Amino acid sequence: MSRSRYLLRKISWSLFTVLFVIVFNFFLFRVLPGDPARAGVRDPRMSAEAVEAIRVKFGLDKPVINCFQSLNPIKFGDCAVNPLETQFFIYVGNLFKGELGLSFHYNRPVTQVLVERLWNTILLIGLGQILAIVIGMFLGIVAAWRARTVIDYTALLGSLLAWSLPTFWLGIILLFFGSSNFGLPIGGKETAGAGFTGWEHWQDIGRHLLLPTLTYTIVYMGEYMLIMRSALLDVLSEDYILTAKAKGLRTFQIIKDHALKNAMLPMVTIIAINLGFTVAGAIQIESVFSWPGLGGAIYEAVVRRDFPVLQGAFLLIAFSVILANLLADLTYSYLDPRVQDV
């Protein structure tokens, strides 16, 4: 199968997955118990008219899909209703326009709320991932090179330990000792009301970014180290490494010119996929450090039962995962000349 057909297959599967996610996402929040309208404002004194008004405002008075008034509990409706007037199609239609609905809590478009938060998360994750990748890979290479020596065992145990740490707990401990012993900020992205500008502003953000990034890096560094080590060990026991040694190449040369490229294949795949999920994974770190990112938004939305925000965030994360998977597949197909058939 030629490369273009391979790519076409991958892209069409991604599109199908996107469709699945849209449908799944929509029905998820309709199936689960709890009346969305009431959840938005949980005041028992609300009159019936007020509840109905909220319903209309958020489009919850329309049937979910053609024959169902609502899914929970299932109430049948008028099957002759124009399908495009149902909640589902309105939802899909809005999606194409880039509208994700209106937040119950903020009363602002969900898109606006999420995009603000998204950049903060990208800042946190971007930095953390890069550090984790660089350090993890380096340690993994050293450990594989010096397999079965003290260096290897130390690195291995260190990584297993890092893997075993709950992300939020590591954050708590670092925060506790960081703030009491080093005077680092307790949370947030910037010092409220300080009014820093320019370089000082970035310095301030940097101080707030230090501990969350450190937490993130430690947690992911362990995983990357283990994978790099394993991949490199596999590669270094292949026949072509022996050929390279017989050709008179030095150890460093062999690792650089022969081994790394092969070992990067599984690494690249996992890095790309992690990037997709780390938006979700940031939830823990952002809640510990009160970092105003996407993860925190999800957490708050859960607590407040702010369904539109939840739905929108869900969709955003799922899309980024699908995109990351696609990128991983594409990168892999370019790195590995053997990929021609799925």
Next chain:
Amino acid sequence: MSSLEFQANETLAHPIILAHPPPLMTSSPPTRTFFQTFRRNRIGLVGLVMLILSIIVAVFAPLVAPYDPKASVEITIDDLYAQPSAAHLLGTDDAGKDVLSNFIFGSRVSLIVGFFASFISIFIGGVTGIIAGFYGGRVENVLMRITDLMLVIPDLPLIIVFIALTKPSLWNIIFVIGIFGWTTTARLVRSQTLAVKSRKFVLRARALGAGNPHIIRHHIIPLVMPLIVVNTVLVISLAILNESTLSFLGLGDPTALSWGQMLNYAFSRGAMSAGAWWALVAPGFGIVWVVLALTLLGQGLEQVLNPRLETHHLNHAPQGNLSTSHQGEWTEFTGGRVLLEVENLSVNYLTPGQPPARAVENVSFRLREGEMLGLVGESGCGKSTLMLALLRLLPAAGRIVSGQILFDGRDLATISEDELARDIRWKGIAMIFQGAMNALNPVRTVGDQIAEAIKQHLDITDPAALEARVAELLELVGISSFRAGHYPHQYSGGMRQRAMIAMALACNPQVIIADEPTTALDVMIQAQILELLANLRQKLGLSIIFVTHDLGVVAEMCDTVLVMYGGVTAEYATVDTIYNEPKHPYTQELLKAFPDLTKPGARLAAIPGYPPRLNDLPPGCRFAPRCPAAFDRCHVEAPALHALNGDGHIASCHLVE
């Protein structure tokens, strides 16, 4: 390999499983040897001990804990977040309760949730995987597509949403974590089932009329079980992590004080500002302890059930002191300058806890200009070890224990690695390996790899000159030069071997070691490669050491023959002598075993028995157990290498004295 095979969910996949693709279990390891091997695995043992400790503490919580967390206490302000003291070893929490007791009872909740949730995941995943792998076809397609879709939905947010919108009760949490944790297990189990399904014994069982349920129960499940066990351990650790995260986020069961819940209360109720580190450290420590225990146990199990050598070609064996001993003078076979002289070379393989395997012992030979030496012997007789030793390419367990390798005025056995790599490898002596499929790097072009050899030893850096030289080399072996830009997988088997030959010639070496270059190829291609080698030898005046177990090839192409058995020289002579006047019984038997085309109806002779175990050699002659001419002395005293006729013919047999 698709990237989907590496789906790494932050919370639900594990780098240890991901990094090791599922092994093909050749047989269910007998339980006894499994326990023996596991006992020696330190990582696994530590993990197991840690786990057992936590289980004991959880089970005997009422006996171990100093206070009952459910009992009400009279407290004053001072009792809140009190520092660790004699009365409260880990201090108190925000409600004045003893942290240590909460910690001990908390282990129950965390462990219960972890175990039960993971059982649900493993059950669903295992069943799905086995059904998908076993029944294949549409069923497998549908199930795997569903798995792929589920892997795309971010798990932690999904679990959070489910718990938040339903009831955060303990059973709910167990159920939800379990329901969303089956995907990785399903993938692993399916791969393993696929691998097992096509094994011969399954086909045999089918032929005997066994039905599907029987096959699944008696063949598939036992071989998939070990993998499931390893996976279970890791899924449990992930489930515990998930539960603690949920509880920390406030979605835990308020009536069940798990470790995550303790952290949630501490964090949100001012432990940080009160400086109450004990309330924050203790529960986390518990989580880390149990998860680490499971991770270590999983790593240990993985190492036992899927042992990998974890050594590789770049491990450097330390240089030992070599004892050199001369065993007398020989006379020459023919004229010609001696290029390579190996004297009394001995190589051992070391395994911890076992006597060393004496893979090569006291082997000597000489290679002259233009000479082709055939190195013959059974599998495991030490041929390849000997060849690897010449360029010091032995695996990490190999050691040259004595002898000399004289080449170009140097002793290759003792010169520095640097000197060896710079002057001798490829430049003086080059090697062609068996089965060139993996001997060439699959992600680099063939031309690139040949050019690398040239750049390494000859001072040619001009890209045009390199390209020209690479083209020249490829044409020399009969490959069109435009294929220099192709990758190894785009070459056929025979072409790859020819490319290896071209690469070996790149630096104009004097000696070429061909280690069974045609064994992996079919007969027609074999003939081509041999013809090529013969031509090149004539054209370039090469000296070749040809390792093979094909006596026909040796007869046709070689000048001298070295017959090895069990790591020692059996016989060493010119090719005429070997074929017409073999003196060692092993050589004689080998020749007898070679089928004669002129006698098509004759019975095939074979040498009964097996080669000796190199770490458990019989006293006396190594061939004695299988030798038709052996007598008493043979079983007691190892024969020396006897020179015959003064023309270089050597045989190690008592009968020859």
